[in-house]
Amino acid sequence: MSHAGYIDPNVLIQTEGLKVYFVRGGFLAEKQITKAVDGVSIKINKGEVMALVGESGSGKTTLGRAMIGLQKPTEGKIIYNRDSSPVVITPKTKIIKHIRRELQMVYQDPYSSIDPYMKVYDALSMPLKYSKIKDKEYINKKIEEVLNMVGLPLDLINNYVFQLSGGQRQRLSIARALSLDPKFLVADEPVTMLDASLKGEIVDLLKKINKQTGITILFITHELPIAKIVANRISVMYKGKIVESGRAQTVLKDPLHPYTKVLLEAYPKINPESKDTIKTINVKESKIDTSKIQGCPFYDRCPFATQKCLEKMPDIKSMSSDHEVACWLY
Amino acid sequence: MPILSVKDFSIHFYTPKGVRKAVDKVNLDLNKKEVIGIAGESGSGKSTLAMGIMRLITPPGKIVGGKVLFNNEDILSYDEDKFNKEIRWKKISMIFQGSMNGFTPVFKIGQQIEEVLEVHEYKGNFKERVNELLKMVELDPSVSDKYPHELSGGMRQRAFIAMALALNPEILICDEPTTALDVITQAKIINLLKTLKKELGLSIIFITHDLALLSEISDRLYIMYAGSIMESGYSLDLYKNPKHPYTQLLMDSIADINKDYIKGIPGFMPDLANLPKGCRFSDRCPYAMEICKQKEPELKRIEGDRYVSCWLY
Secondary structure, eight states, X not given: OOOOOOOOTTEEEEEEEEEEEEEEOOSSSOOEEEEEEEEEOOEEETTOEEEEEOOTTSSHHHHHHHHTTSSOOSEEEEEEOOTTSOEEEOTTOOXXXXXXXXXXXXXXXXXXXXXXXXXXXXXXXXXXXXXXXXXXXXXXXXXXXXXXXXXXXXXXXXSBGGGSOHXXXXXXXXXXXXXXXXXXXXXXXXXXXXXXXXXXXXXXHHHHHHHHHOOEEEEEESOHHHHHHHOSEEEEEETTEEEEEEEHHHHHHSOOSHHHHHHHHHSXXXXXXXXXXXXXXXXXXXXXXXXXXXXXXXXXXXXXXXXHHHHOOOXXXXXXXXXXXOOTTO | OOSEEEEEEEEEEEETTEEEEEEEEEEEEEOTTOEEEEXXXXXXXXXXXXXXXXXXXXXXXXEEEXXXXXXXXXXXXXXHHHHHXXXXXXXXXXXXXXXXXXXXXXXXXXXXXXXXXXXXXXXXXXHHHHHHHHHHTTOOGGGGGSOGGGSOHXXXXXXXXXXXXXXXXXXXXXXXXXXXXXXXXXXXXXXXXXXXXXXXXXXXXXXXXXXXXXXXXXXXXXXXXXXXXXXXXXXXXXXXXXXXXXXXXXXXXXXXXXXXXXXXXXXXXXXXXXXXXXXXXXXXXXXXOHHHHHSOOOOEEEETTEEEOOTTO
């Protein structure tokens, strides 16, 4: 564990120049490097919901996993501001078991993230047992508490997981993550697999839990409209890099990065007066291989691209009190 | 006269747990050069309906009743051979949700489109037709010499649309064609479908759970729930003033970039093998009355082109 240096007391978790590379081949085959996360520095404040938005393959999940220590970083560090004694995770960090409890995750697919042949009680008590909590009374009290929190009836505890519906399973998955009183929760596309009629319930539930317990949430999603509803702040990720971040309202009302702008334009909007709400999208399909580029990963699709964009990745610049963008236009 | 008219169409699945009525006496009309949207949650039977029109239902599923009229002729009564020769792909073709993964990885795109032409006995130059088709979907002709894995998801979906259009069909059924694509690609595919509709005079049945997306492309809408049509009408009207409680709740559950909230619909869809006696939405409906639990309402016209199946009207 290295020294953390100065850290803003309002920040719960932050990354500095975080890189996660996946290397394939290299002995006989050609070495292929996938830069899933490529120099990301973000800060998540205590008690807020930050949405991480990006298309599939942009590295959102890898970033989320790295932030809670499930994925070893290649370079850079993660600073977790634990009760005013920061914990630093670097590529050399080996033991993070002591903070594991405080950093939890909810997965995308409620059908495969919980063993269907487990009873609800076992699914919920397992994480507590693994954390060496043996007090039976405490376990029972905790299970009751988290079930209440996620709005599942208590008499479900003797049911098997396969007897639950998709929405109930996702609630259970949230309950399980909460049972260890985490400070930070990574919710990885928690509503993507659910039906339209259930999405609202789960989104509301996460918002309610955030308000009630003050837990900090990183909400990973590819749906901007969901991000708008759930988050205080939004970070937009594109090919392993954060291209824009800031207050949710500001980013959506006044997007700065060309990618964010295109993304917003591409969303169909319900407008009872007109059918044509999608404007002509003037970006090309991406052809570049991110592992080989020096500059901005969006340059080959960007309508404003210049030679500079090809040569150098722009630093993330602060545009107003809480709005940052990484683009040479600004 | 509508180009395609589906009358009292029913498809049942004979499972060990009972007969599941996936499509239960559905009526719908598709006019020439029109786009109709079919919306509903998963499990509402929208895809089964489309597969039924194409006659692609396999056991334990079975088409048990109704008519499918194409230009006033019942194509459901055709035998399989005649249907294959005259209707499938020639008059009505279809693109699927995962159709960009529907290409064989070991053959070039051009070869695969040519195969469709060959099977359906296309008269004319195959190579020219392939180039023409690729141009239609705004792909470079060089794509025909590429293998599927060399193309991105969006390009493969375009190539599949080209293949669906190979024999100049009059009707194109799109079953969640953009669900697996990212938003930017989705926007481009939607714009392409709009152009194709104009240029080729296609009639389109567009199936999706994404009402926001349907508002973009459809002229008329059908809202489907548990195998049955709950409401239909002109889409702009329907978005402005949804009548059926299910439609209202469904509209509220859609995340739209201009909205600040989404709401869920409490409860679950009923078991299709064991439908409630009355209205199939009654146990989730906030306005359910005594009659709703007793008797199933019929789809009736309440104004203009608006049909609602609900005891409130």
